[in-house]
Amino acid sequence: MAGHSAGTEIERLIQLLSRLPGLGPRSARRAALQLLGKKETLMRPLADALQDAADHVLTCTTCGNLDTTDPCSICADGRRDKGVICVVEQVADLWALERAGANSGQYHVLGGTLSALDGVGPDDLNISGLVTRVSGSDVREVVLALNATxxxxxxxxxxxxxxxxxxxxxxxxxxxxxxxxxxxxxxxGTLAAAMKARRPF
Amino acid sequence: MAGHSAGTEIERLIQLLSRLPGLGPRSARRAALQLLGKKETLMRPLADALQDAADHVLTCTTCGNLDTTDPCSICADGRRDKGVICVVEQVADLWALERAGANSGQYHVLGGTLSALDGVGPDDLNISGLVTRVSGSDVREVVLALNATxxxxxxxxxxxxxxxxxxxxxxxxxxxxxxxxxxxxxxxGTLAAAMKARRPF
Structure with a gap:
C-alpha cells in the first residue's frame, strides 16, 4: 500500500507489480513511480506488450513450449532433428538450452517434476504426452535435461x-x-558425481 | 532475449520488464513466464492497471504529488494543516511519510536535489513553486524532509x-x-550528528 495519499489506480498497480517474482512491496512502489515518470516510453508500451502477449502466446500442444504459433516454431522447424527429444521441466529450461545452442533436436516440457511432498504425481505432468510422441515414431533418443535435484x-x-x-x-x-x-x-555431491563419471582424457 | 525460440511478443515483453528497477534480464524472463502462466488473474489485470494509471494519474500542480485528481487528495483535504508544508525530494518520500503518519500538513515535492555533479540547478527543481506557495500565504512553517546527503x-x-x-x-x-x-x-557521521543534536532527557 502506498498510503491513502495515492489514488486507488496507483495502489492497484503497486499491488499487482508486487506479485511479480523478484519484486517486493518496496521495489513495486519504485517500479510504479518509474513507470509513472515514463508514461509514453515505458508504461503504455508495457501495457500493450502484456495485452499482446496475453492475446497471442499459446502453449504448443506438441511440446509444451510457449510461442505465438501451435505447433511452436521449434516443432515446426524442418531443419531440427526430429529424432531427438530433449525433456525439460519448465519453459525457462528450454529457453536456457536454446540460448546456449545446446540442442538441435526437439523439446518436451513436463511442467514440473514428480514430488511426493508437493503431491505432484505422473498425471499432473505431461509424461503421457511424451510416451505418445515417442512410441511408434522415429525418435531414436530422449535426452533427459532435468534439474539435478x-x-x-x-x-x-x-x-x-x-x-x-x-x-x-x-x-x-x-x-x-x-x-x-x-x-x-x-x-x-557434485564432486562425487564428477569423480564417478570421470572419462578418459 | 529469450532466444529465437520465443515469439517476438514474448521477447518484447521481457525487454520492457527488464527496464523496471529491480528486474534484470533473468528475473524479467521469470516474470514473463509467471505472467504467461497467470494470464487471467495477473497478466490482463496488470495490463489494465498500467493503462488505467497511465490514463488517470496526474501530477498535482500545487504540490507535485501523483494522484487521480488535481489538486491531489492531500492538497484538497480540509482537515490537514494548511500552515505547514513538508518539503521532500521525491513522491516516494511523500509516500513514506504518509505511511508513517508523520505529517499532518501539506507537502511540496521538489523532484530531486541540487547537484553540481549531475548538472541539476534551482530551475530544474520545483523551488520557485514553493516560494510562491509560501509568500503571501498563511504558511507558518516549512519542514525540510530532504535526504541527509x-x-x-x-x-x-x-x-x-x-x-x-x-x-x-x-x-x-x-x-x-x-x-x-x-x-x-x-x-x-550519524553518531556525530546525534551527539551534537542531543537533548535533555
Whole structure:
C-alpha cells in the first residue's frame, strides 16, 4: 500500500507489480513511480506488450513450449532433428538450452517434476504426452535435461521406466564440475558425481 | 532475449520488464513466464492497471504529488494543516511519510536535489513553486524532509535562503540514531550528528 495519499489506480498497480517474482512491496512502489515518470516510453508500451502477449502466446500442444504459433516454431522447424527429444521441466529450461545452442533436436516440457511432498504425481505432468510422441515414431533418443535435484532424478527414473520398450534410447545430461567452476567451491555431491563419471582424457 | 525460440511478443515483453528497477534480464524472463502462466488473474489485470494509471494519474500542480485528481487528495483535504508544508525530494518520500503518519500538513515535492555533479540547478527543481506557495500565504512553517546527503543538505540551505523574509519558519527533520538502531553499527557521521543534536532527557 502506498498510503491513502495515492489514488486507488496507483495502489492497484503497486499491488499487482508486487506479485511479480523478484519484486517486493518496496521495489513495486519504485517500479510504479518509474513507470509513472515514463508514461509514453515505458508504461503504455508495457501495457500493450502484456495485452499482446496475453492475446497471442499459446502453449504448443506438441511440446509444451510457449510461442505465438501451435505447433511452436521449434516443432515446426524442418531443419531440427526430429529424432531427438530433449525433456525439460519448465519453459525457462528450454529457453536456457536454446540460448546456449545446446540442442538441435526437439523439446518436451513436463511442467514440473514428480514430488511426493508437493503431491505432484505422473498425471499432473505431461509424461503421457511424451510416451505418445515417442512410441511408434522415429525418435531414436530422449535426452533427459532435468534439474539435478532429488525430485528431478526421481522423475528421470520414472520417465525411463515409461519409455522402456519404446525403441528410443534414454540418456541424461552429464552432471559434474561446471565449466569455469573451481573444485574448492563445489559441494560434495557434485564432486562425487564428477569423480564417478570421470572419462578418459 | 529469450532466444529465437520465443515469439517476438514474448521477447518484447521481457525487454520492457527488464527496464523496471529491480528486474534484470533473468528475473524479467521469470516474470514473463509467471505472467504467461497467470494470464487471467495477473497478466490482463496488470495490463489494465498500467493503462488505467497511465490514463488517470496526474501530477498535482500545487504540490507535485501523483494522484487521480488535481489538486491531489492531500492538497484538497480540509482537515490537514494548511500552515505547514513538508518539503521532500521525491513522491516516494511523500509516500513514506504518509505511511508513517508523520505529517499532518501539506507537502511540496521538489523532484530531486541540487547537484553540481549531475548538472541539476534551482530551475530544474520545483523551488520557485514553493516560494510562491509560501509568500503571501498563511504558511507558518516549512519542514525540510530532504535526504541527509550532501546534495540534500545543500538543497536545504538554498531553500532556506530563498524563503528568507517570507514570514515562515524553516525547520528540518532531526538527524540522529534511527529508532531501533544500535550505536555500534552506525556510521561516524550519524553518531556525530546525534551527539551534537542531543537533548535533555
Amino acid at each position: 532429488v525430485d528431478g532424478q526421481a522423475t528421470a527414473h520414472y520417465i525411463t521406466d515409461q519409455l522402456e520398450g519404446s525403441g528410443a534410447n534414454v540418456s541424461q545430461v552429464a552432471h559434474g564440475v561446471p565449466v569455469g567452476g573451481e573444485l574448492d567451491y563445489l559441494d560434495d | 550532501v546534495d540534500g543538505q545543500a538543497t536545504a540551505h538554498y531553500i532556506t535562503d530563498q524563503l528568507e523574509g517570507s514570514g515562515a519558519n524553516v525547520s528540518q527533520v532531526a538527524h540522529g540514531v534511527p529508532v531501533g538502531g544500535e550505536l555500534d553499527y552506525l556510521d561516524d
